[in-house]
Amino acid sequence: MEALARKIAPRLEGAPVRVALRLPGGAQVGHADPDVRLTFSDWSSIATLGAGQIGKVAEDIVEGRVQFEGSMRDLMLAAAHLLPGTPVASDTSWWTQVLRRTRSLVSHTPQRDAAQIQFHYDVSDDFYALWLDPRRVYSCAYFRTPDASLPEAQEAKLDHICRKLMLREGERFLDIGAGWGGLLLWAAENYGVQAHGITLSRNQHAYVSRLIEQKKLQGRVRMELRDYRELDESHGYDKIASVGMFEHVGQVNMGVYFGKILRLLKPGGLVMNHGITAGGIEPGQLGAGMGEFIEKYIFPGGELLHVSHVLRELSLSSLEMLDTENLRPHYARTLWAWSDALEAQLKDAEQVLKASSGDEQRGQKILRAYRLYLAGCAMTFERGWISLHQILAARPDADLNTGSLRGAQSTYPFNREYMYR
Known part of the structure; x- marks a missing residue:
């Protein structure tokens, strides 16, 4: 898992703000003097970040599994940078649409x-x-x-x-x-x-x-x-x-x-x-x-x-x-x-x-x-x-x-x- 965190580190370098990740063991990757620091209490949250699941990282913050330091504006700049692509929905399959309509009805x-x-x-x-x-x-x-x-x-x-x-x-x-x-x-x-x-x-x-x-x-x-x-x-x-x-x-x-x-x-x-x-x-x-x-x-x-x-x-x-x-x-x-x-x-x-x-x-x-x-x-x-x-x-x-x-x-x-x- 620490290897995964170190793979994420190069992606942080191109962010519009300085970002650092503090890992569960206490080690830190990313910028030495960050605008935004994310502190992780377990490795699953690191995997979530690596997958670009920004919303799931936000859930981890709400639930206390991840802490952050820095301004909300800087945090959002970092989040947008770490997304793997656009988050705009693009699943047009008929089955997905049927499920969405059924869920909407209920x-x-x-x-x-x-x-x-x-x-x-x-x-x-x-x-x-x-x-x-x-x-x-x-x-x-x-x-x-x-x-x-x-x-x-x-x-x-x-x-x-x-x-x-x-x-x-x-x-x-x-x-x-x-x-x-x-x-x-x-x-x-x-x-x-x-x-x-x-x-x-x-x-x-x-x-x-x-x-x-x-x-x-x-x-x-x-x-x-x-x-x-x-x-x-x-x-x-x-x-x-x-x-x-x-x-x-x-x-x-x-x-x-x-x-x-x-x-x-x-x-x-x-x-x-x-x-x-x-x-x-x-x-x-x-x-x-x-x-x-x-x-x-x-x-x-x-x-x-x-x-x-x-x-x-x-x-x-x-x-x-x-x-x-x-x-x-x-x-x-x-x-x-x-x-x-x-x-x-x-x-x-x-x-x-x-x-x-x-x-x-x-x-x-x-x-x-x-x-x-x-x-x-x-x-x-x-x-x-x-x-x-x-x-x-x-x-x-x-x-x-x-x-x-x-x-x-x-x-x-x-x-x-x-x-x-």
């Missing part, structure tokens, strides 16, 4: 979805508050200028969505997966809509309900603990947004999801679907153990589709795609901002997670997982292994006279000028 019942959402979002509100912006917007920000701060970029994102949807006073607006209420409250307070949000997170539901009461918005805003599949279709919505939610829907339920949106939307109405998309054409997790790490520690049941698959499912549901915008590098910058904020408050985060979990060791494992998750995702967006798309669509009303141009069949003006005025 994983996305209403009961399982509720449990999976609560696993992630109900870790601790105080923990998320340490590294999110003051509005607790937990999705890709929109950096209008290079020097924009994260809070500014998150407000710009909220307004970008409202502008794209052409929200108007008095309209019925639905936010599917409303999180901690950032978009829901922004739309109500700045655009005067009647806003309805849903979530499967008990913590988020309680938090937003308190905000609605504090802001005295009870008559205009409501938040429900509800699955999207259970929404009443008898009173249509003028506009619908879904931000950072459809990643939890599952490949097998995409038709159900977009079909439900169609029935909830009034004829001529608009929907904005904002979510993470896969870098690979075929459905599947990131390779090198990275997808399995996210599944185990962060987002159980999460599934990503390439934007081409998303657009196909949307179109099959009789929604018309109007505008698609790729915000991939915006999400890389957002994630690095979150990562840097968490790294600056590790002691506070450790105490918060210890209190919320009731177990110091469990709290430390959660913290290690989130440190790796935020920085690792920032790396994957930067390198184009996964992406983020905002898709604006309409439910055409079949009236050729609706809209500013004949044949528009919706309120969409069929030019982008209105979004940026």
Whole structure:
């Protein structure tokens, strides 16, 4: 095994940062004065690293079998260098796709979805508050200028969505997966809509309900603990947004999801679907153990589709795609901002997670997982292994006279000028 470690050493020399490996016996290979040092307690983790299974090494870090010293940014530079190739899924065999669809079907019942959402979002509100912006917007920000701060970029994102949807006073607006209420409250307070949000997170539901009461918005805003599949279709919505939610829907339920949106939307109405998309054409997790790490520690049941698959499912549901915008590098910058904020408050985060979990060791494992998750995702967006798309669509009303141009069949003006005025 020591020979294997010494075979890895030459690969470290070409890394963009100085890396050293401390082996179980105490010997060290790599740079004498490293930016990143990985200390291994058993040889199996060395073999995992040698195989390029970066996600499995991350699991070993979470479980305490590997310790690291150095910054998360440097660690990610080293990790990307040690990958044997691109981690973008490329297995297109029919049997693999059948297995993925079967797994998706089993994983996305209403009961399982509720449990999976609560696993992630109900870790601790105080923990998320340490590294999110003051509005607790937990999705890709929109950096209008290079020097924009994260809070500014998150407000710009909220307004970008409202502008794209052409929200108007008095309209019925639905936010599917409303999180901690950032978009829901922004739309109500700045655009005067009647806003309805849903979530499967008990913590988020309680938090937003308190905000609605504090802001005295009870008559205009409501938040429900509800699955999207259970929404009443008898009173249509003028506009619908879904931000950072459809990643939890599952490949097998995409038709159900977009079909439900169609029935909830009034004829001529608009929907904005904002979510993470896969870098690979075929459905599947990131390779090198990275997808399995996210599944185990962060987002159980999460599934990503390439934007081409998303657009196909949307179109099959009789929604018309109007505008698609790729915000991939915006999400890389957002994630690095979150990562840097968490790294600056590790002691506070450790105490918060210890209190919320009731177990110091469990709290430390959660913290290690989130440190790796935020920085690792920032790396994957930067390198184009996964992406983020905002898709604006309409439910055409079949009236050729609706809209500013004949044949528009919706309120969409069929030019982008209105979004940026």
